[in-house]
Amino acid sequence: MDRRVRKTRERLFEALIGLLKEKNFERITLQEIAERADVNRGTVYLHFEDKFDLLNRCIETYLQQLNDSCRSANAAEAPEVFMLRTFEYLESRFEIYSVLLRGDSLPAFRVRLSELLRQGVEEQFDRSVRDERVNREIAVQFVTTAMAGLLEWWIVRSMPYPAAEMVRQLAILLQDHGLYGSGEPPQQTRPAAERR
Template sequence: MMDEQAVDRRVSRTKRMIRDALTELMEEKGFDGITVKDLTARADINRGTFYLHYKDKYDLLEQSEAELIAEISALAASSFLRVATNYNKQVSEWTLLPFVEKLFELLQENADFMRVVLGPKGDPSFQKKLKEVIRERSLPILKTIGGELLVPAEYLTAYVSSAHLGVIQNWLESGMKTPPKEMALFLAQMTLLGPGYVAGVSRENMTAMRQYLESERPKP
């Protein structure tokens, strides 16, 4: 009799085959043009096997996306706990960079699916879900390692989540030429130091711009 581990491996392998079929077909003709018949033919399974795991193609897409969002959300949550614990230590001891590196490794492991769902033939609702995870997790981390917010939180988190998504999409579309560890460093520099700093704006100009912007802020 087949043990539970063997059954689990077989189920995981079957579901992966179905998701791979979905990925390929979405890239070829978009989600709306796909049928269950297309999926079973591409995955080389019968319809009964498909319906054993999914109600329809919408359930397949929803489950596939939910699994990835859950993994990303768990990574982000564990990152916040470690950053909150170590925030008063040296930057080298923070665990923020390893988290972002793990995030890019996760994206790399699921690159084909992520590239498709985040691309022009993908699912706009998935982009929204991913941005929401980043938005929810970024503010507590920024508050922990930062201080008083200079702009409303809703604008800060909208900026950070949109910027992260844009970087992720560009990395996937360009073939992931930059290793995850390097991407983690780039993203941390842009997020924590700001575009002006990483663009090479001089310290003098940064100081002058900060003073100007402070002078333009509405007085309480």
């Protein structure tokens, strides 16, 4: 993508996120988005069909950034490393993801986030779960739902615990259900006061 096009889209996404902090998506107009991004309305239409297309692309972009930042090409990577990277990435971009999760009018973000989590859970399950009593489909649904709910709770509550503590607790819970390796969960590495 051309650098100028990418920059314009980033400004439009940032404008949309800023407006979503202030009001529901239904009440936001394309004119307001254009003004906030300091572009004319015609520029918005050069990149997006309408505000719904802009929202969908915004969600896709931020989820892709989350995916790109948290996934690893290393198949032998321990699950807690992947989980910690995910929590830390969300922690570092709290403003964006809190808006996308808190918006009552943005269920699409929650659905897509769950699907992204499901893919990661499936990969980790296939690498690390060896208990034949555990049904893969049920376990993946259980862990995906738990992680999505936990991430949403953590973000909506303004991240009351540091990322490392969240991962440590999650690892303990998964271990108790036979869905995590037998190694020790990671230790808390930094106090809550040092977050963000």
